[in-house]
Amino acid sequence: MNLFLELLLFLATLVYSYLEAFVKLFVPVRRKSVSGELVLITGAGHGVGRATALEFAKRQSRLVLWDISKHGVEETAAECKGLGATVETFVVDCSKREEIYSAxxxxxxxxxxxxxxxxxxxxxxxADLLSTQDHQIERMFEVNILAHMWTTRAFLPAMMNNNYGHIVTVASAAGHFGTSFMVAYCSSKFAAVGFHKALTEELSTLGKDGIKTTCLCPVFINTGFVKNPSTRLGKILEVEEVVEALMEGIVTNQKMVFVPPQLNIALLSEMVFPERALNVLKKLTVPKFDAIIGQRSTQ
Known part of the structure; x- marks a missing residue:
């Protein structure tokens, strides 16, 4: 096919896609069932992981729960069993590749x-970059992105053989927007978003259209991990609303789930607004939280 015909095909596809998106505004989205699926959740002992496990339990999924905290993961398991779910638990430190592969x-x-x-x-x-200790930087990358690769490498072969499955990446709005005093964290979450996008593309190239992917990118969540977060615009999210959006994304096979959805507009603004205007906007929207600043310790 010559270049002219390919451009015509692109334009026709573009018009069709916009029309399809418009029609979908008025047509209920088809939702898939997750009943009977074997769902493995890392970091299931608290916060988003625990709430996600409970939602899958309500939908009659079979659960495998991993967490570094034995007490936390067993509490989650007990709640899920109370909802009638079949649950197995494992104590796994997701910063250690060998533990992931063994489990x-x-x-x-x-x-x-x-x-x-x-x-x-x-x-x-x-903390600011110079106050963040070496081992803290390493651990953020080990857990926030490398663990995603190890778990995916472990469980993807069976999905590939069956051309069936769903891989969920819990990332962050910090994987799209840089934030002061979170340089290492943002970097690891940018990597997680990139992992999701590249994996999605690779599965498509390999013709594995039965394996779906979803990436969750929320702003600050009220889980206690970040101390005293606040923002002048918007709000700090509750775990339940984030997990509600995540579950909707999974059962409708959404590739990217922003919470709140208006983050899409913020991404667009970075591309179209002049830098001077963006700087003013950032002063209005910049989040605040407790952070270690000026210690200059790397040990």
Whole structure:
């Protein structure tokens, strides 16, 4: 096909896509069932991980819960069992590749093939770059992005063989917007967003259209990980509203889930607004939180 015909095809596809999007505004979105799916959630002992597990339990999914805290993951499991779900728990430090691979082998041999993988485990240190210690930077990358790769490498082969599954990346708005005193954290979340996008593209190239991907990108959530967060515009999110948006994204196969949805507009503004205007806007919207500043310690 020559270049002219390819451009015509692009324009026709563009017009069709806009028309399709307009029609979908008035047509209910089809939602898939997750009943009976084997769902593995990392960081399931608290916060978003626990609330996500409870939502899957309500939908009659089978659950495999991982967390570094034995007490936390067992509490989550007890709540899920109270909803009638089948639950298995594992104590796993997601900063350690060997623990991930070892636990994954046990899951595959003793329980079965994971069909929905929710990479949720995450850690954060709020400090300026020079005050953030080396081991804190390493741990943020180990948990916030490398663990996603190890778990996906462990469970993706079965999904590939069956051309069926769903991989969920819990990232952050910090994976799209830089924030002061979160340089290492933002970097790890930018990597998580990039991982999701590249994996999505690769699965498409390989023809594995039965494997869906979803990336969750919320602003600050009231989980206690960030101390005393506040913002002049918008609000600090509650866990329940974030998980509600995530579940909707999963059952409707959305690739990117922003919470709140208006973050899409903020992304667009970065591309179209002049830098001077953006700087004024950032002063209005910049979040505030407790952070370590000026310690200059790397040990």
């Amino acid at each position: 994954a082998e046990k899951v595959k041999k003793e329980i079965g093939d994971v069909t929905i993988l929710v990479n949720n485990a995450g850690v954060i240190t709020t």
